[in-house]
Amino acid sequence: xxxxxxxxxxxxxxxxxxxxxxxxxxxxxxxxxxxxxxxxxxxxxxxxxxxxxxxxxxxxxxxxxxxxxxxxxxxxxxxxxxxxxxxxxxxxxxxxxxxxxxxxxxxxxxxxxxxxxxxxxxxxxxxxxxxxxxxxxxxxxxxxxxxxxxxxxxxxxxxxxxxxxxxxxxxxxxxxxxxxxxxxxxxxxxxxxxxxxxxxxxxxxxxxx
Numbered sequence: 001x002x003x004x005x006x007x008x009x010x011x012x013x014x015x016x017x018x019x020x021x022x023x024x025x026x027x028x029x030x031x032x033x034x035x036x037x038x039x040x041x042x043x044x045x046x047x048x049x050x051x052x053x054x055x056x057x058x059x060x061x062x063x064x065x066x067x068x069x070x071x072x073x074x075x076x077x078x079x080x081x082x083x084x085x086x087x088x089x090x091x092x093x094x095x096x097x098x099x100x101x102x103x104x105x106x107x108x109x110x111x112x113x114x115x116x117x118x119x120x121x122x123x124x125x126x127x128x129x130x131x132x133x134x135x136x137x138x139x140x141x142x143x144x145x146x147x148x149x150x151x152x153x154x155x156x157x158x159x160x161x162x163x164x165x166x167x168x169x170x171x172x173x174x175x176x177x178x179x180x181x182x183x184x185x186x187x188x189x190x191x192x193x194x195x196x197x198x199x200x201x202x203x204x205x206x207x208x209x
Contacts, residue, residue, distance in 0.1 A: 006043035009057070016058040017065075017099075024098050025106065028055060062099040066092050067119070079169065082126045086149045086172050093153035100157045104150065131180065141183060148175050 015036040019027045030051055034041035048054045073088030074081050093100040117124065117135075120142060127138035149172065155161035163171070 006039065007037055007047065009047050012037070012044055012047055012054065013057045013061050016054055017061050020058060020062070020102055021096070021098050025055070025102050028058060059102060062096075062102050065096060065099055066103055069096075082123060082130070083169075083172055083176065085123055086145070087169070089149055090153045090156055090168065093157040094162075097157045097159075100153065105154065105157065131183065133183075141179065144179055145176060 012033065016028055016033055019032055019036055023032075028051070030041035030044060033044055033054065037043070044054065048057070069092040070085050070088040073079070073091065074084040076084065078084065079087055093104075117139065120139075123142060124135055124138040127133065127141055128135060131138070131141070133141070152161070152163075152168070152171070
């Protein structure tokens with residue numbers, strides 16, 4: 001009969017999340033986790049098979065925190081919904097630096113990269129409605145905007161940059177309107193644009209396969 005778990009899965013994951021917040025992912029060790037729980041490391045492994053499994057659970061929990069930031073910013077109604085998602089992303093990078101690093105700045109060289117549209121589908125639907133484009137084109141537009149927003153977020157996460165809210169709002173509007181204007185210029189060549197979009201998506205999928 002397996003030993004009774006001293007701590008719940010959630011208690012262990014939350015302790016791991018606190019360690020990452022304070023020390024980064026390098027601080028998530030069996031010994032440190034045991035100390036955070038005021039125990040030895042042994043009880044951790046009555047719930048998890050390995051520290052790799054603990055790390056994966058912590059990543060998933062960090063993603064929940066991130067999604068809360070996005071939803072909370074969009075729910076405030078201060079900015080249009082799509083812009084609010086970008087502001088939430090940057091606020092997360094600024095306020096949860098180590099969790100942002102864990103989710104968006106860790107080395108993924110040996111990780112399978114899978115296209116997951118479900119988390120961003122509400123954003124794609126907003127773009128589809130605003131711009132009158134297909135989901136694939138909305139995805140490419142979002143990818144271009146995300147590259148820009150991610151760059152700003154990384155500078156916040158690394159302490160390189162600290163813009164005030166009004167200026168940050170302004171630069172996101174400029175980027176969005178500039179990109180939208182460029183796409184609108186191509187509307188007369190919609191068929192050609194669609195072909196380019198599908199070629200781009202096909203190449204991205206091949207490279208990430």
